[in-house]
Amino acid sequence: MNRTVQIRLLPLIVLGTLLCLAGLLWPESGYQRPLSIAVNIWPGAEGLVMACDEGNTSEQRINTVEMSWPTAVMGAFRKRVVDAAVVTLDEMIRLEADGAKPRAILVLGISRGGxxxxxxxxxxxxxxxxxxxxxxxxxxxxxxxxxxxxxxxxxxxxxxxxxxxxxxxxxxxxxxxxxxxxxxxxxxxxxxxxxxxxxxxxxxxMDLKLSRVLVVREEALKTYERELRFLVSACLAHNAELKLPENAGRDAALRREGFDQGQWRRSLTRVHLPDAAENLRLMRPGKGGLVECVNDMIQNMLLDGLLYREIKARGLFVPKFLEGAP
Missing domain, CATH: 3.40.190.10 (Periplasmic binding protein-like II)
Incomplete structure (x- = not known):
């Protein structure tokens, strides 16, 4: 290569070097993908849906993904399409056995005939x-x-x-x-x-066995701590409102559920919505709590072939987001 060509290429070499250095030293983007929650059609989840709508702001992003049946929700969680999901206790057990690492942070409702x-x-x-x-x-x-x-x-x-x-x-x-x-x-x-x-x-x-909980992937608990604390508090507040006798279903909730106002009120008598204090009692280890209930479920599911490997119930519940909740 003659000297003239070398001189002409020198600016390009210098520019390329500077661009490489800029790429190495440039600060990482502060972008964080929105917290995504799979929610199936179920009256007891409406308080959570309302909380998600409120929590989707310029400061924090929360997306709800509505699904009509449980195995679709479980599949989305298992494949990491969503960070959180509404599932029953037996579904949480199955997800844990599959290695999806669900962690329950809130008891949304306990089925009472629904x-x-x-x-x-x-x-x-x-x-x-x-x-x-x-x-x-x-x-x-x-x-x-x-x-x-x-x-x-x-x-x-x-x-x-x-x-x-x-x-x-x-x-x-x-x-x-x-x-x-x-x-x-x-x-x-x-x-x-x-x-x-x-x-x-x-x-x-069925006592506690058909409880529905909000589960979050273990690794997302820290990433979305602010959003999760907001959601827990806001959902509990909405659930308290839903239990008021004079409460009427919102239009969006009635459309999702396919209910009229009378059916909406009747449906709420078929699910118990625990408040913050009851949530804490249920999620902490102790007699009459969910850890004891899930341990019994695991053993029975193993005996009858509904579960293919044993898991531990104690690590499935993370009550810290309830502390300080109204």
Whole structure:
């Protein structure tokens, strides 16, 4: 290379060197992706949805991803599409067994009849389902509810014909009468009951087992600490408002749930919404709390093949975001 060419290339070499140095020394971007929460259709989640709407500001970004059935929510959490999700205790157990590391920071609601096995006229009990077609969403709370209901009658999945069914399809499947019974939850469960469906078993006698919690991926707890503290406090405040007798459902909530005002009020009698004090009691280790409940669930799920490996319940609950909440 002659001297003239070298002189012409020198500015380019110097510029390239400076750009490389600038890339190394330039401060990292302060951008942080929004906190994403998968929320399924369920009346007890409406307080959280309201809190997410309030919390989505210029200072903090919170996105809700609405999904119609539980396994879609679990899949989004498992594949890291979302940072947080609303799940039942058995679904949280399954996620932990899969290595997704869910950590419960808030008990949203405890089902008091809003989840049920419902059948057509002529069916009187779970025993009458022997040999019948039952639609249920597998690997979800519906499967767990059906398992509990059958076990209580000395039966098992082998005594019925299980038909895989997404939760959001349960009402249509019942109306079409292709199935003898479906496992469903509110809002579909309430509408089916009003249509005359026979309730063969519901969650009113399951104590804490059909609680729904807000879980966050373990590594996201610190990243989104400010957003999570806001969400817990705001959700508890909205839940307190929802429990007031004169409360009316907001238009957006009624559209999501497919309810009128009367159905909305009736649905809230079918779910218990714990306040901050009860949340703390439930999430801390101790008799009558969720750790004890989940440990029992784990052992029973292992025995009957609903869970393929043992996990520890104690590390699943993180109550620190409740401290200082109203």
């Amino acid at each position: 989840d049920a096995v419902v059948g057509h006229a002529g069916l009187e009990s779970m025993r009458s389902l022997r040999g019948k077609n039952v639609g249920v969403e597998l690997k979800s709370a519906g499967e767990y509810l059906l398992w509990e209901a059958l076990r209580g009658q000395g039966m098992s999945f082998n005594d019925v014909h299980v038909v895989p069914l997404n939760l959001a399809e349960s009402e249509d499947a019942y109306d079409e009468k292709d199935l003898d019974a479906v496992v469903t939850s509110d809002p579909w469960c309430l509408r089916l009951k009003e249509k005359g469906a026979a309730v063969l078993h519901d969650s009113s006698g």
